[in-house]
Amino acid sequence: MNTLLTFSISLLFSSSVWSGYLEYDQDVLIPDDWTHVGPVDPTEELELTFALKQQNIDQVEEILRRVSDPDSYAYGQYLTLQEVSSLVSPSELTQKVVHHWLRSHGITNCLTVHTQDFLQCTMTAEVAETLLPGSKFKRYTRNGQSVVRSAAPYSVHDDVHQHLDFVGGLHRLPPKGQDLSKASNRKQKQSEAGVHLGVTPAVLRARYNLTAADVGTAPDNSQAVAQFLEQYYSPADLSEFMGIYGRSFKHLSKVDRVVGTQGAGKAGIEASLDIEYIMSTGANISTWFFTNPGRHESQEPFLQWMVLLSNMSDLPWVHTVSYGDDEDSLSTAYMTRINTEFKKAGIRGISLLFASGDSGAGCRHLGKEQNSFRPSFPASSPYVTTVGGTSFKNPFKLTYEVTDYISGGGFSNVFKMPDYQASAVEGYLKSVAAALPPKTYFNTSGRAYPDLAALSDNYWVVINRVPVPWVSGTSASTPVVGGMLSLINDQRLLKGLPALGFLNPRLYQLKGQALFDVTEGCHLSCLDEQVQGKGFCAAPSWDPVTGWGTPNYPELLAALLTD
Ligand SMILES: *[C@@H]1O[C@H](CO)[C@@H](O)[C@H](O)[C@H]1NC(C)=O
Ligand SMILES: *[C@@H]1O[C@H](CO)[C@@H](O)[C@H](O)[C@H]1NC(C)=O
Ligand SMILES: *[C@@H]1O[C@H](CO)[C@@H](O)[C@H](O)[C@H]1NC(C)=O
Ligand SMILES: *[C@@H]1O[C@H](CO)[C@@H](O)[C@H](O)[C@H]1NC(C)=O
DSSP: OHHHHHHHHHHHHHHHHHHHOSOTTOOOOOOTTSEEEEEOOTTOEEEEEEEEOOSOHHHHHHHHHHHHOTTSTTTTOOOOHHHHHHHHOOOHHHHHHHHHHHHHTTOOOEEEOTTSOEEEEEEEHHHHHHHSTTOOEEEEEETTEEEEEESSOOOOOHHHHTTEEEEESSSOOOOOOOOHHHHHHTTHHHHHHSOOOOBOHHHHHHHTTOOTTOSOOOTTOEEEEEOOSSOBOOHHHHHHHHHHHOTTSOOOOSOSEEESOOOSSOBOHHHHHHHHHHHHHSTTSEEEEEOOOOSSTTSOHHHHHHHHHTTOSSOOSEEEEOOOEEGGGSOHHHHHHHHHHHHHHHTTTOEEEEEOOSSTTOOEEEETTEEEOOOEETTTOTTSEEEEEEEESSTTSOOOEEEOTTOOOEEEEEEEOOGGGHHHHHHHHHHTGGGSOOGGGOOTTEEEEOSEEEEOSSEEEEETTEEEEEEOSHHHHHHHHHHHHHHHHHHHHHTTOOOOOSOHHHHHHTTTTTEEOOOSOEEEOOOSTTTTTEEEEOOSSOBTTTBTOEEOHHHHHHHHSOO
């Protein structure tokens, strides 16, 4: 009797626990750089995001293929947010079940979005822990930033399990900023050797063949940078930057719209870099700045930004984002849903550009003397355009470009290779076969990135009213490419053509035409005996270090200006 009872209870327990996890493969460990500072008061308010199961996901994928393939009859026939909504909105049953579940826990303070597939709800920590069995909220800090997270996995009631993709606000921590100033120290030695040039808007515009006439003129065009590091850009820095570096081309010196709250932190190098450079290549184009949209510290800023996109019917056509996490730290459920959000943006004609990262191929320690490369997400998403980095062959001259050894690149272990890039990647793997890193380090069946690149090394940025040199990273190259795509959109809009939208299918069809091929140099990876710090190497045509290469603007414009 006794034994039997124990048996049935443990069976019950394990079945309710296991079936209840939505993100069984999410890394819930709090990284070492965060300090646990104590429990959370049970009455403290948290805000959690519920990702409701959507409908017609397969159709969204198919529509994205049609509207972004230039050979398709439906190329450029984008959907409005309203149309996206009627496609993906959760079923009535899903909405009913989830709302009922929340209400039965006394949670009534929820905001929804236009597409009705996200709910943002505030509740006390105590209620959150009962709603999501297993979760245990604690407070953590890093460099003055404070967050509330659960280091234990959460589950949900069996009845709602099939109606949710995941719950946000429990595990994923705000990204660590690229240490841009430190990254810049790497080449300081060379400055002693001779004249310091450094990348400025004039240098970029000269290298990529932008003339003074290549500025935006279409009234309905706009572009945006999004960044989530609790930094803000300073309007005074931007205006001073343009005063110093913008003399040779017509530009704007003010951001048109800030979405979210600029605030708590300091003017950051990252934020200044992004905004100063997207407005230098995408000159005279209305520019938005998306910053931390959260009102609560429990939020995941990147997720908040995605939620916001589903709630705004008028958005800039181009968004550049410098944000990434190790792919292996994120749950498949989360990444799959974020991919759906990327597709939702793509079918609206929005171009999303992500920095490929600043750790080359990356490195993951799997065990004793056993390593592999470490892809980064969203860089590894098949539904965004990923931008790598280059430097000048001679850092003091306007020469051709070579690999910047920090340029993020490689192969996803989660997302399979999309059709649009299959032959390009196959070509690379064949042509460099003998020189490839050991097979155990990467996964050739995965989505390969980056897609293209731009200079990422040795930029001048104005920060706190002072021009600062040696700023580097793919968070520099990404807004530079973004601004140029905006210029191309501008010309398309003037001709009455639709915006470029999700660029990759069209970009890969060009097979490198209109881009400067980068063929020299390798990026970094694991410092072990097998690979000795070397990841992949650039090669003629596409490669997983610099993609197809860097834009030759007039040719790219010509190639992308046809219907
Ligand atoms: C979405 O926008 C509507 C109004 O436009 C607003 O009422 C709602 O609170 C917004 N949702 C979120 C999650 O902010
Ligand atoms: C663009 O730049 C390259 C190298 O900087 C140069 O060789 C080329 O002639 C320029 N013009 C065009 C239209 O491509
Ligand atoms: C700048 O853009 C505006 C439209 O936003 C346009 O009217 C103006 O002509 C542009 N300036 C130049 C120099 O092209
Ligand atoms: C390699 O990638 C594929 C998807 O592209 C995935 O199914 C597979 O599990 C990956 N292998 C490893 C060892 O991660």
